[in-house]
Amino acid sequence: MIxxxxxxxxxxxxxxxxxxxxxxxxxxxxxxxLRVREKDIEVIHPGPCTLAGLEQDTAAGDVRVTWELLAGxxxxxxxxAELVYGDYTPKTAWAAYLLLKDGLYFSGDSKAITGRTPAxxxxxxxxRTEKHRDALERDAFLERLKTGALQLPEDGRFLQDVEALAYxxxxxxxxxxxxxxxxxxxxxxxxxxxTGCWTPQVNPHPARFGLSFASAKCPPGVPPLEEExxxxxxxxxxxxxxxxxxxxxxxxxxxxxxxxxxxxxPTASIYPGSPADKEARGRGATLYLPExxxxxxAEEALSSYALGIxxxxxxxxxxxxxxxxxxxxxxxxxxxWVKVTRLTYAQADQGATAPPDRPPGDPAAGADxxxxxxxxxxxxxxxEIRRRAAGAVFIDLPEVHITLSTGHVxxxxxxxxxxxxxxxxxxxxxxxxxxxxxxxxxxxxPYVCQEAGDLPxxxxxxxxxxxxxxxxxxxxxxxxxxxxxWGLGLDQYTQVTSPLRRYTDLLAHQQxxxxxxxxxxxxxxxxxxxxxxxxxxxxAVVQAERASRAHWTAVYLSDKKDAEWEGIFMEKRGSRAVxxxxxxxxxxxxxxxxxxxxNETVTLILSSVKISAGEAIFILR
Numbered sequence: 001m002i003x004x005x006x007x008x009x010x011x012x013x014x015x016x017x018x019x020x021x022x023x024x025x026x027x028x029x030x031x032x033x034l035r036v037r038e039k040d041i042e043v044i045h046p047g048p049c050t051l052a053g054l055e056q057d058t059a060a061g062d063v064r065v066t067w068e069l070l071a072g073x074x075x076x077x078x079x080x081a082e083l084v085y086g087d088y089t090p091k092t093a094w095a096a097y098l099l100l101k102d103g104l105y106f107s108g109d110s111k112a113i114t115g116r117t118p119a120x121x122x123x124x125x126x127x128r129t130e131k132h133r134d135a136l137e138r139d140a141f142l143e144r145l146k147t148g149a150l151q152l153p154e155d156g157r158f159l160q161d162v163e164a165l166a167y168x169x170x171x172x173x174x175x176x177x178x179x180x181x182x183x184x185x186x187x188x189x190x191x192x193x194x195t196g197c198w199t200p201q202v203n204p205h206p207a208r209f210g211l212s213f214a215s216a217k218c219p220p221g222v223p224p225l226e227e228e229x230x231x232x233x234x235x236x237x238x239x240x241x242x243x244x245x246x247x248x249x250x251x252x253x254x255x256x257x258x259x260x261x262x263x264x265x266p267t268a269s270i271y272p273g274s275p276a277d278k279e280a281r282g283r284g285a286t287l288y289l290p291e292x293x294x295x296x297x298a299e300e301a302l303s304s305y306a307l308g309i310x311x312x313x314x315x316x317x318x319x320x321x322x323x324x325x326x327x328x329x330x331x332x333x334x335x336x337w338v339k340v341t342r343l344t345y346a347q348a349d350q351g352a353t354a355p356p357d358r359p360p361g362d363p364a365a366g367a368d369x370x371x372x373x374x375x376x377x378x379x380x381x382x383x384e385i386r387r388r389a390a391g392a393v394f395i396d397l398p399e400v401h402i403t404l405s406t407g408h409v410x411x412x413x414x415x416x417x418x419x420x421x422x423x424x425x426x427x428x429x430x431x432x433x434x435x436x437x438x439x440x441x442x443x444x445x446p447y448v449c450q451e452a453g454d455l456p457x458x459x460x461x462x463x464x465x466x467x468x469x470x471x472x473x474x475x476x477x478x479x480x481x482x483x484x485x486w487g488l489g490l491d492q493y494t495q496v497t498s499p500l501r502r503y504t505d506l507l508a509h510q511q512x513x514x515x516x517x518x519x520x521x522x523x524x525x526x527x528x529x530x531x532x533x534x535x536x537x538x539x540a541v542v543q544a545e546r547a548s549r550a551h552w553t554a555v556y557l558s559d560k561k562d563a564e565w566e567g568i569f570m571e572k573r574g575s576r577a578v579x580x581x582x583x584x585x586x587x588x589x590x591x592x593x594x595x596x597x598x599n600e601t602v603t604l605i606l607s608s609v610k611i612s613a614g615e616a617i618f619i620l621r
Contacts, residue, residue, distance in 0.1 A: 007045035007090045049090040058095040061085040067105040070115035077110040162188045168208030189612035200555045205547035209540040215295035218276040221269030222304050223314045233339040236372050239308045240423050243344045248307045249500040251340045252426045254375045257322050261430035262315040262338045264305045264500050267509040284537025286501045290404040290552050308340035320433045326382035331433035348419035380425035392489025395466045400585035402552050409556040427497045435492040444524040446504050446531050448493050449483035450476045464598035467570040478531045480524045503534035550614030557616050558609045567604040569596040588618050
């Protein structure tokens with residue numbers, strides 16, 4: 001039985017037993033009164049005791065002598081106190097307990113205390129010395145940090161926790177906490193920039209979304225040589241893209257009333273569940289950054305499957321037979337060989353009006369190429385008219401291309417080309433045709449749908465109208481069942497033209513190929529699971545690309561304070577105006593000074609830039 005007024009330990013604090021009962025009443029040093037169970041306390045002196053003066057310094061005892069005496073043997077706390085301090089009183093009992101808990105020379109519990117081995121004491125003493133030295137060094141670092149006198153790169157080791165937070169690898173930072181700053185990635189980024197530990201060239205945003213700057217590693221394999229393919233090299237096929245594109249995965253050609261869309265064929269060797277397939281699913285899409293591309297498929301996929309890289313390319317060709325109204329009457333999908341000419345949008349626009357200078361014998365040369373391009377333009381224009389009649393929504397807002405070269409950021413407006421619209425319409429026809437083809441064969445398939453948005457009765461003209469329409473658009477959805485794609489004006493739609501860049505396209509190709517091979521395709525439930533995984537990964541890619549564009553735009557503007565920019569008024573939100581700066585492809589909000597009409601052009605002045613927030617602040621001139 002524990003006597004009243006005995007000295008006990010409760011949660012490493014000294015306490016006095018004041019009353020016995022079903023539970024013990026104790027008074028903890030400091031005055032707190034508690035009721036506890038016997039098993040929750042430890043008696044270190046039977047009393048009668050008081051807590052007064054308990055924590056006053058105790059005369060130094062014979063610690064080392066006691067340690068040597070207790071080598072290989074053990075004693076209870078009472079004997080231990082007498083050995084160290086020459087007496088067993090409440091005060092020496094508490095001091096002896098603290099000495100035990102200190103753990104340098106002694107181990108065990110109050111019933112059996114023994115001396116630690118010399119090796120263990122030496123190791124612990126060394127550890128404590130190092131810890132003390134580290135604490136002093138950290139205190140000195142914090143002082144240098146506060147006064148702006150960091151010593152780099154030596155002090156960089158103290159900022160590792162800040163870097164981890166800036167990269168999104170952790171949610172905490174001891175350094176930011178010590179500085180009484182919010183523990184956020186943005187605040188961490190700001191500190192790293194202000195100290196010079198990071199330069200503006202560091203882009204932490206992909207890492208924050210769990211993405212790597214490196215491309216996929218699992219090799220996709222090469223096209224099987226024994227696989228039968230239809231020879232379509234007679235067709236003049238054009239892979240048309242931006243001048244900076246280096247992963248062509250679609251091409252177009254035309255023959256009479258048949259539109260062909262040839263698509264890279266990586267599923268010739270990437271089977272469902274293969275290592276390359278799993279890696280692509282985990283990435284969701286290729287990550288395109290000003291720094292370069294982090295590819296969904298390993299780099300080897302380009303040399304094996306990108307169109308127009310070799311003299312002859314393996315493809316999955318979508319042949320759409322068009323009726324008099326330009327709608328798809330029939331779709332056929334075949335494994336093929338194609339001969340592809342790569343063109344930029346500018347070259348395609350020029351090629352449709354005047355035969356380019358081509359070497360003799362080139363199948364894409366001269367008037368034949370011009371005729372094919374003109375026919376493709378006609379098909380595309382007809383399809384756009386058809387979709388407009390079906391209620392499709394067309395949004396035309398300026399876009400820019402951001403590049404990074406030797407640390408220099410450039411932002412260039414993207415020129416609008418007829419051929420870009422032509423390629424878009426051909427890709428939409430391929431998606432529509434593939435969806436119809438899969439639906440007719442009851443093939444579980446990744447369809448893309450979109451519910452109708454709430455359009456204004458009278459949309460504004462110009463850019464303000466496009467901005468207004470964009471805000472009305474609902475997000476697309478992926479499903480294993482077909483449905484209306486309202487924004488495109490299509491009854492059913494899928495995406496099949498970028499299997500090198502998008503996992504959902506790769507999945508669609510796998511389903512098509514399983515059918516063409518006579519194999520059992522994935523079931524609907526499995527298609528949905530893979531769709532969900534690939535789309536979740538792709539969403540992170542979209543967010544990382546958006547955040548990275550904001551970062552590099554801020555870096556580009558960081559030395560342009562007070563520069564003037566042309567802004568176009570989109571709409572009013574509260575007391576602020578939403579402005580679009582075409583030269584930057586940037587939407588910004590500014591305080592309104594006076595009434596402005598939609599589409600009105602104003603002059604904006606760059607007030608400040610926050611690189612860590614990816615933010616530029618403008619004011620009206």
